Amino acid sequence: MRLTRIYFSEPLTADSNVLLPKETSHYLANVLRLKAGDTILLFNESNGEFLATINEVKKGSVSTIxxxxxxxxxxSGISIELGLGLSKGDRMDYGIQKSVEMxxxxxTPIYCEFGEVRFKQAARVEKKLRHWRRVAVSATEQSGRLDVAPIEAPQNISDWLGSVKASTRLCLDPAAEVRLGDQPLSSSVAVLIGPEGGFSEAELALVERSRLARVTLGPRILRTETAPVAALAVVQHLLGN
Incomplete structure (x- = not known):
């Protein structure tokens, strides 16, 4: 039986006692209905993954050894930055979830000219970021990764393009002549994917000036939440990861 994996951001060491956060404790005790004596996995990017035994279950808290x-x-030695055009509701959640799994x-969520979403209040941005980061943690636990990919605050496309440090810079464009599978890649890649409405001509001109290679996944037009999965699968395959 597969053990439940739980991301724990605090330091982990063998032969230590760990009191899990309230939200995690609720999930283990009330959703999964785990009991004292059950075994789980605790992990983070700094310390790795550890076996842990539930020591005590109380209302609102679970302690482990x-x-x-x-x-x-x-x-892995591979870095893949994703700039993803903002979309509504579950579509953004799906794109983040599957990108983390991949x-x-x-x-970084990207504001685009033809995008449907604009956050005007800082409180709204913070609420969304907390939600997306929970999505990323859940996807990390499911996929077997040790590190949780950070979800950055939304940026304008020009700001993101100006901050990209990757050696290989790509922009998905259905009208591009070069297929992603034929594009030479380094171990440091940035991929820009637009919203449902695609990129404007001004944004594509900015992409060109920022020296991103415009590439296509083929003749089919993919949804904004599907495109990251397909693109990242190709990139990881080409990089042998």
Whole structure:
């Protein structure tokens, strides 16, 4: 039986006692209905993954005893930054979830001219970021990763393009002549994917000036939440990861 994986951001060491956060405790005790004596996995990017035994279950809290380390921290040596055009509701959640499962290193939601979403209040942005980060943590727990890809605050496309440090910079464009599968890649990649309405001519001109290679996934037009999955699958395959 597969053990439940729980991301724990605080330091983890063998033979230590860990009191889990309230939200995590509720999930283990009330949703999964785990009991004292049950085994789970605790992990983070700094310390790796450890077996842990639930020691005590109380109302609102679960304590564990951390046992031996199962996996040490290890990076893949590959960096993939994703700039993803903002979309409404579940579509953005799906794009973030699947991108994390596919091994993306960082995700930045992007404001685009033809995008449907604009956050005008800082409180709204913070609420969305908390939600998206929970989505990322859940996807990390499910996928077996040790590191949680950061979800950055939404940026205008020009700001994101100006901040990208990757050696290989790509923009998905259905009208591009070069297929993603034929594009040479380095181990440091940035991928820009537009919203449902695509990019405006002004944005594509900015992409060109920022020296992003425009690439296509083929003759079919993919939804904004599907495109990251397809693109990242191709990138990871080409990089052998």
């Amino acid at each position: 951390v046992a031996e380390q199962r996996r040490a921290p290890a990076g 091994g993306v290193t960082a995700i």
